[in-house]
Amino acid sequence: MIAGVALALLLPLAIKGFFLFQLTLALIYAVAILGLNLLTGFNGQFSLGHSAFYAIGAYTAAILMDQADVAYYWTLPAAGAACFIVGFLFGLPALRLEGLYLALATFALAIATPQLLKSTPLEPWTGGVQGIVILKPEAPLGLPLNSDQWLYYFTMLTAALMYAGAVNLMKSRTGRAIMAIRDNPIAASAMGVNVALYKSLTFGVSALYTGVAGALGALTVQFVAPDSFTFNLAIALFVGLVIGGVGSIPGTLLGGLFILFVPNIAEELSKGLAQAVYGFILIAVIYLMPSGAAGLIRLIVGRTARSRSQPVHFETASRSARLTRETPMSSSTSGDENAK
Amino acid sequence: MNAVAYATAAAPSASAAQALLAVRDVRVRFGGIAALDGVSFDVKSGELLGLIGPNGAGKTTLFNCLSRLYAPVAGDILIEGRSILEIPPHRIVDIGISRTFQNLALFGSMSVLDNIRVGAHRRSRSNFLTDAVGLPGTRRRDAALTGAAWELVDYLDLRDVAMRAVSDLPFGLQKRVELARALAARPKLLLLDEPAGGLNHEEVDNLGRLIRTIRDERNVTVLLVEHHMNLVMSICDKVVVLDFGRKIAEGTPAQVRADRDVIAAYLGTAE
Numbered sequence A: 001m002i003a004g005v006a007l008a009l010l011l012p013l014a015i016k017g018f019f020l021f022q023l024t025l026a027l028i029y030a031v032a033i034l035g036l037n038l039l040t041g042f043n044g045q046f047s048l049g050h051s052a053f054y055a056i057g058a059y060t061a062a063i064l065m066d067q068a069d070v071a072y073y074w075t076l077p078a079a080g081a082a083c084f085i086v087g088f089l090f091g092l093p094a095l096r097l098e099g100l101y102l103a104l105a106t107f108a109l110a111i112a113t114p115q116l117l118k119s120t121p122l123e124p125w126t127g128g129v130q131g132i133v134i135l136k137p138e139a140p141l142g143l144p145l146n147s148d149q150w151l152y153y154f155t156m157l158t159a160a161l162m163y164a165g166a167v168n169l170m171k172s173r174t175g176r177a178i179m180a181i182r183d184n185p186i187a188a189s190a191m192g193v194n195v196a197l198y199k200s201l202t203f204g205v206s207a208l209y210t211g212v213a214g215a216l217g218a219l220t221v222q223f224v225a226p227d228s229f230t231f232n233l234a235i236a237l238f239v240g241l242v243i244g245g246v247g248s249i250p251g252t253l254l255g256g257l258f259i260l261f262v263p264n265i266a267e268e269l270s271k272g273l274a275q276a277v278y279g280f281i282l283i284a285v286i287y288l289m290p291s292g293a294a295g296l297i298r299l300i301v302g303r304t305a306r307s308r309s310q311p312v313h314f315e316t317a318s319r320s321a322r323l324t325r326e327t328p329m330s331s332s333t334s335g336d337e338n339a340k
Numbered sequence B: 001m002n003a004v005a006y007a008t009a010a011a012p013s014a015s016a017a018q019a020l021l022a023v024r025d026v027r028v029r030f031g032g033i034a035a036l037d038g039v040s041f042d043v044k045s046g047e048l049l050g051l052i053g054p055n056g057a058g059k060t061t062l063f064n065c066l067s068r069l070y071a072p073v074a075g076d077i078l079i080e081g082r083s084i085l086e087i088p089p090h091r092i093v094d095i096g097i098s099r100t101f102q103n104l105a106l107f108g109s110m111s112v113l114d115n116i117r118v119g120a121h122r123r124s125r126s127n128f129l130t131d132a133v134g135l136p137g138t139r140r141r142d143a144a145l146t147g148a149a150w151e152l153v154d155y156l157d158l159r160d161v162a163m164r165a166v167s168d169l170p171f172g173l174q175k176r177v178e179l180a181r182a183l184a185a186r187p188k189l190l191l192l193d194e195p196a197g198g199l200n201h202e203e204v205d206n207l208g209r210l211i212r213t214i215r216d217e218r219n220v221t222v223l224l225v226e227h228h229m230n231l232v233m234s235i236c237d238k239v240v241v242l243d244f245g246r247k248i249a250e251g252t253p254a255q256v257r258a259d260r261d262v263i264a265a266y267l268g269t270a271e
C-alpha cells in the first residue's frame, strides 16, 4: 500500500512526456469508472450513457475557462455540480425503469449528447464541431514541475480525495442503504430506506464523479470536441467497470489502466486487426477473470489468508461483484416475489 | 440463545385500553378475486396474535397492506388510532411496524451485520455528504448503530457468521438474520410471516420460546402468520383465522381449535 503510493508519487520523476500523459489519463478514466461503479456495482442501476456525463464535465470546464477565464481548479467543482444536477434529474424519471430499459434510456443519452454539442444553438459556447482548445495549467507557487508533471499530481490529488470519499460512503449508513437497494429494493423500503431518493441521489453522485473526471480529461487533453465523447467512450467505461470488477472500488484503477493501455497494445500487435486483437484480449481476460480483476485478487488473497477474517467492506464489495454480474436483475425479481 | 442477557429499555405503554393495531373492514382485490374481503380485528399492545388460514387465505396480503406495499380498495388500518394508509412504505418503520418476509427478502451479498444495520437505518441520521466526508458526529452515530447491531447479533446467536454474506448461509440462519434485521428497527409491532417455514421440529420449539421471549423482553406486539398449528396454539394469546379473504373465527387458541368453521376450512384443503 505505502509502496504503491510512493511509487505513484515518484513516477513523474522517472518517466516523461507522453507516457506520463497516458498515466494521467488512465487515472482520470479510473475516476470516471468509479462513478459508473457507484451506480451499477453498488446500486444496481445500469448505464450505457456515462460518456454523456464525462462530456458535460469536460465541456463545463472548457467553457468556463474559455469564456469566463475561470481558474482551472474551480472548473472541477463546477463540473461536478453540473453533472450532479443533470444526473439527479435524469435519475428521477429513470426510477421507473429497470435493468435493460434503464440501459436503453442511458444509451439514448449517450448517442444524443455529441449531436447536441454540435448543434447550432449551442455553438457560441461549445464551438460546434471545432470544439474548444484550452491552455494547460502551470504548476503553482513556482514548483519545479513542468505542466505534465503538475497535471499528474493535480489529478492524483483529486482522485485520492474522490476515492477516499467513495470508500467512506460505501462503509457508511448511506452506502449500506445504497447496496441494500441493489440487493432487494422492497426489503430496503420496508426497513425505512427511501428507495426513490437514494437511487436518484446515487445517480447524481455517480454523474458527479464521472463529470469531474471529464473536467480533468479536458484539462489534460487541452481540447474538447463532440466526437471525443461518443458511445464508444460509454462502452469503454463499461468495459473498464467489468474488467476491474463490478462493485470493487480498487478494481476501478485497473479498469482505467486497461481501457487506456490495452487498445494501444492491440494496435502495436497488429495495425490492421487492432480491434479484433482487442476483442480477443477482452474475451481472454473475461474468461480468465470472470469476476474482474477484483475477483482474481480476492481469489489470491483468499488462498493465502483463508482463515483470517477480511475487512467487511472489501468482502461486501467484492461479493456483490459476482452477484451483480451473474444475475443482473435478480434483486428486482426476488423482491416482486416477496410482495406476493 | 443469549436472549436473557438483553436488558429491556422502555416500560410498557400505559394506554393499553386502545388497540395498538386496528384493522377495519379491509378489502383488497386482484383482478377478479378478493384477496381480502372485509377483514376486521384488533391487536392489543403486548399481545401475541396468531393469524392463520389455508393457502391463499390472504395472510401475506394483509401484511403487505400493513407494509403499504398494497393499498386496500376499502377499509382502514389504524396504529394507535391513526390511519397508516397515507404513509409511504419507507415511513412505515417510523411508526413502529417492522416485518419479516415469507420467502426471505434479505440483502444477499451483504454481511449478516450489515443486514442488521440496514434494519436500524431509521434509528440514525446521515446523508451522502456527511458520510462521504466521514464527519466525527456521523461516525459516532454510526458506531452507536453498529453497537446496537452487535447486541442483536449476540441476542440471536449469530456471532459466528456475523461477517459472512447472508446468501452463503443455510435457510434457518437466514430466517434468524431476517428476524434480527426486523428487531433492529425496534418496532412496536412485529410482523412475522411464516418464521417456522423450513425448520425442523426442535428448531420450531426453540423459535416458539424465542418469539415469546422477544415479546416479553422487548415490549413488542407480535402478529404471527404460521401454518405450524402446534406453534401457533402453544404460544399465541389470541388467534384470527382467515379463509378466502374473510375472517371466519377469532378467539383463544382453545376456542379456535374447537370452531366448526375452522375445522371445515382446514379439512376442505389438502392440509
Ligand SMILES: Nc1ncnc2c1ncn2[C@@H]1O[C@H](COP(=O)(O)OP(=O)(O)OP(=O)(O)O)[C@@H](O)[C@H]1O
Binding pocket: A339, A340, B030, B033, B034, B035, B053, B054, B055, B056, B057, B058, B059, B060, B061, B062, B102
Ligand atoms: N400480487 C398479487 N397479484 C395477484 N394476486 C395476488 C397477489 N398477491 C396475492 N394474490 C392472491 O391473493 C390471494 C391471497 O394470497 P396471500 O399470499 O395473501 O395468501 P396467504 O394466506 O399468505 O397464503 P400462503 O399461506 O400460501 O402464504 C391468493 O389467491 C393470491 O393468489
Ligand SMILES: [Mg+2]
Binding pocket: B059, B060, B061, B102
Ligand atoms: Mg403467505
